[in-house]
Amino acid sequence: xxxxxxxxxxxxxxxxxxxxxxxxxxxxxxxxxxxxxxxxxxxxxxxxxxxxxxxxxxxxxxxxxxxxxxxxxxxxxxxxxxxxx
Amino acid sequence: xxxxxxxxxxxxxxxxxxxxxxxxxxxxxxxxxxxxxxxxxxxxxxxxxxxxxxxxxxxxxxxxxxxxxxxxxxxxxxxxxxxxxxxxxxxxxxxxxxxxxxxxxxxxxxxxxxxxxxxxxxxxxxxxxxxxxxxxxxxxxxxxxxxxxxxxxxxxxxxxxxxxxxxxxxxxxxxxxxxxxxxxxxxxxxxxxxxxxxxxxxxxxxxxxxxxxxxxxxxxxxxxxxxxxxxxxxxxxxxxxxxxxxxxxxxxxxxxxxxxxxxxxxxxxxxxxxxxxxxxxxxxxxxxxxxxxxxxxxxxxxxxxxxxxxxxxxxxxxxxxxxxxxxxxxxxxxxxxxxxxxxxxxxxxxxxxxxxxxxxxxxxxxxxxxxxxxxxxxxxxxxxxxxxxxxxxxxxxxxxxxxxxxxxxxxxxxxxxxxxxxxxxxxxxxxxxxxxxxxxxxxxxxxxxxxxxxxxxxxxxxxxxxxxxxxxxxxxxxxxxxxxxxxxxxxxxxxxxxxxxxxxxxxxxxxxxxxxxxxxxxxxxxxxxxxxxxxxxxxxxxxxxxxxxxxxxxxxxxxxxxxxxxxxxxxxxxxxxxxxxxxxxxxxxxxxxxxxxxxxxxxxxxxxxxxxxxxxxxxxxxxxxxxxxxxxxxxxxxxxxxxxxxxxx
Numbered sequence: 001x002x003x004x005x006x007x008x009x010x011x012x013x014x015x016x017x018x019x020x021x022x023x024x025x026x027x028x029x030x031x032x033x034x035x036x037x038x039x040x041x042x043x044x045x046x047x048x049x050x051x052x053x054x055x056x057x058x059x060x061x062x063x064x065x066x067x068x069x070x071x072x073x074x075x076x077x078x079x080x081x082x083x084x085x
Numbered sequence: 086x087x088x089x090x091x092x093x094x095x096x097x098x099x100x101x102x103x104x105x106x107x108x109x110x111x112x113x114x115x116x117x118x119x120x121x122x123x124x125x126x127x128x129x130x131x132x133x134x135x136x137x138x139x140x141x142x143x144x145x146x147x148x149x150x151x152x153x154x155x156x157x158x159x160x161x162x163x164x165x166x167x168x169x170x171x172x173x174x175x176x177x178x179x180x181x182x183x184x185x186x187x188x189x190x191x192x193x194x195x196x197x198x199x200x201x202x203x204x205x206x207x208x209x210x211x212x213x214x215x216x217x218x219x220x221x222x223x224x225x226x227x228x229x230x231x232x233x234x235x236x237x238x239x240x241x242x243x244x245x246x247x248x249x250x251x252x253x254x255x256x257x258x259x260x261x262x263x264x265x266x267x268x269x270x271x272x273x274x275x276x277x278x279x280x281x282x283x284x285x286x287x288x289x290x291x292x293x294x295x296x297x298x299x300x301x302x303x304x305x306x307x308x309x310x311x312x313x314x315x316x317x318x319x320x321x322x323x324x325x326x327x328x329x330x331x332x333x334x335x336x337x338x339x340x341x342x343x344x345x346x347x348x349x350x351x352x353x354x355x356x357x358x359x360x361x362x363x364x365x366x367x368x369x370x371x372x373x374x375x376x377x378x379x380x381x382x383x384x385x386x387x388x389x390x391x392x393x394x395x396x397x398x399x400x401x402x403x404x405x406x407x408x409x410x411x412x413x414x415x416x417x418x419x420x421x422x423x424x425x426x427x428x429x430x431x432x433x434x435x436x437x438x439x440x441x442x443x444x445x446x447x448x449x450x451x452x453x454x455x456x457x458x459x460x461x462x463x464x465x466x467x468x469x470x471x472x473x474x475x476x477x478x479x480x481x482x483x484x485x486x487x488x489x490x491x492x493x494x495x496x497x498x499x500x501x502x503x504x505x506x507x508x509x510x511x512x513x514x515x516x517x518x519x520x521x522x523x524x525x526x527x528x529x530x531x532x533x534x535x536x537x538x539x540x541x542x543x544x545x546x547x548x549x550x551x552x553x554x555x556x557x558x559x560x561x562x563x564x565x566x567x568x569x570x571x572x573x574x575x576x577x578x579x580x581x582x583x584x585x586x587x588x589x590x591x592x593x594x595x596x597x598x599x600x601x602x603x604x605x606x607x608x609x610x611x612x613x614x615x616x617x618x619x620x621x622x623x624x625x626x627x628x629x630x631x632x633x634x635x636x637x638x639x640x641x642x643x644x645x646x647x648x649x650x651x652x653x654x655x656x657x658x659x660x661x662x663x664x665x666x667x668x669x670x671x672x673x674x675x676x677x678x679x680x681x682x683x684x685x686x687x688x689x690x691x692x693x694x695x696x697x698x699x700x701x702x703x704x705x706x707x708x709x710x711x712x713x714x715x716x717x718x719x720x721x722x723x724x725x726x727x728x729x730x731x732x733x734x
Contacts, residue, residue, distance in 0.1 A: 030575070032155055032511075033575070033576070033578060034332075035151060035155065035331070035332070035335065036150060036151075036155075036578060037578065038151070038332075038335055038336070038339060039150040039151035039185070039188070039335075040150070040185070040578075040580065041182065041184055041185045043336070043339045043340075043343065046343075051366060052366065052369070052370065052371075054371040055369075055371055055374075055474065055475070055477065055478055056369075056474050056477060056577070058366075058369060058474070058581070062181075062182055062183075062184055062185070063179075063181040063182050063210075063213055063215065064182055064185065064580060065362075065365070065580065065581040065582075065583070066578065066579070066580055066581065067369070067473070067474045067577065067578070067579050067580075067581055068576075068577070068578050069477065069486070069576035069577045069578070071576040072576050072578055
């Protein structure tokens with residue numbers, strides 16, 4: 001079954017346990033922090049697994065576990081993977 | 086050592102934060118740097134001779150998240166790359182995060198120096214079903230690639246053997262055609278104007294165009310006035326790419342690393358998350374996180390506050406020192422030394438042995454030993470970065486983010502050391518606020534032990550009042566500092582390293598290393614402090630100071646006038662002062678004990694940490710902090726005196 005792309009959503013809205021695909025990093029994110037995120041492995045099209053949303057967004061990107069404040073996670077745009085949902 | 090000297094002898098360990106560079110450094114040199122399971126522990130380049138080749142100098146560099154350099158750590162590493170006489174680089178990578186590792190390799194490869202890639206923490210990768218085709222990767226890179234487990238010593242001899250075969254790696258990508266033209270123009274200009282004896286001009290051009298400030302400084306120094314030409318090339322390239330050149334370069338490297346990683350990675354199926362991952366998630370869970378934190382604090386309290394500060398101190402101070410050593414030493418000194426002033430200097434009330442060494446070894450040593458051991462266990466377990474997640478919301482109130490919890494918790498061990506580790510914070514503003522709060526309201530382990538010992542002996546509510554007072558001051562001062570110091574708060578983004586079972590040997594080594602550091606610092610200062618007290622006493626200045634301090638100490642704080650002596654001692658070390666109060670505990674009422682401890686905790690930490698504050702923030706800022714802290718300590722102490730006297734039944 002081909003992967004069906006849906007609307008882009010902020011990472012902060014994704015239910016824990018779901019895997020999504022990174023679409024883009026919003027311009028609202030501070031340029032230095034943006035480079036930091038890319039360096040952590042948050043590159044476009046990479047899969048991200050959401051582990052939890054409270055008290056912070058915690059994700060698994062490759063084998064890197066990252067904790068992000070909602071102030072950042074709400075500007076990270078992701079697409080749901082049809083196969084996973 | 087500069088890049089121009091004859092024999093290239095420097096072997097640089099470079100890599101991402103928290104991939105095990107410092108452990109590997111220890112394996113290769115026998116020298117020990119403080120190693121922790123959280124990023125940013127190595128704040129400066131450390132060097133030592135290699136075990137396998139006495140001619141070679143091994144350098145442990147601070148972790149880089151990415152290059153071109155942006156943070157202090159990255160700049161320190163970049164400076165090492167530019168200024169050392171490099172024989173080869175050992176890139177230490179995390180085997181389970183191959184993509185990220187290769188993104189850095191893609192940049193290092195452009196520098197044209199021999200490189201060996203050590204894929205460390207191979208065991209953790211295997212446990213997660215990540216299998217790297219190492220021979221294939223070595224072939225693609227054209228240089229040795231090895232699997233290592235630095236903590237267990239696996240792959241270390243293979244690594245040292247492979248160093249002689251190190252080659253400059255194959256370049257991993259060609260950038261977009263337009264960008265390539267800009268790189269090529271810049272690198273030609275660098276070759277002409279500021280050629281580096283070892284690093285390839287192309288690599289320097291990529292770093293320079295990517296906005297690396299260290300490379301820019303180095304090029305400016307070499308090229309002199311002609312640097313303008315290089316600056317113009319960069320400006321031109323940046324304009325042509327709408328100011329996004331650094332991001333485009335980084336993106337293309339990431340893509341190249343992705344492609345290579347995909348070809349070298351195989352993934353075994355894995356049925357369920359590892360136990361370590363599940364524990365790691367419970368620890369930051371909104372429901373379980375707080376009870377786990379409280380449980381952890383209770384265990385640490387039992388170990389440090391009860392076992393260390395009560396049981397061990399009792400055995401050492403009462404049993405060994407007061408019971409056996411001090412009487413024996415006093416008898417010996419009094420029988421041998423006939424000069425009364427000299428005997429008194431050694432074994433009198435302010436004697437170097439009876440006060441200085443007894444305080445340092447019998448009271449402080451057991452407390453800091455137990456604290457450093459407990460802290461080492463927490464560090465190596467991976468709990469501390471998770472603590473930043475739990476603490477983030479609280480720290481947001483004082484204009485910081487959860488990352489500041491790490492220096493604060495380390496400050497409970499030693500404020501001087503913690504002041505240095507504020508470098509892990511990203512902005513100068515965060516560093517300034519954290520250093521101020523550390524100096525004001527974070528008691529170090531020695532002092533904490535004294536406080537718990539003294540107030541715990543009165544009642545639990547006395548301890549509670551002290552804890553609440555410290556929290557109120559911390560939050561209020563932090564809130565005000567955040568309002569007054571310009572700049573904005575940076576939201577927290579942090580890596581959570583895997584939870585690991587700490588290895589006893591590593592924790593003990595680390596505890597030993599920290600204790601050595603602490604004792605070297607503490608014993609001379611305790612002896613100097615004791616000597617000053619002795620001199621003040623002998624010259625008759627101490628009674629004068631006590632009388633002069635009386636209105637403040639007795640009138641405002643409500644303490645006996647002798648307590649002035651403790652504050653004089655507190656100028657040298659806060660715990661020395663607290664110990665002075667502890668020594669007169671029997672003559673203090675509960676309110677006096679609480680007020681005394683609140684005031685001395687808020688007082689400036691110690692001479693060593695003042696020096697560290699000056700080093701990190703400059704003399705002006707550090708002295709301004711002291712000018713705020715000292716009156717504030719007395720003001721708050723006095724307020725508590727008034728409030729407690731009104732309320733305490």
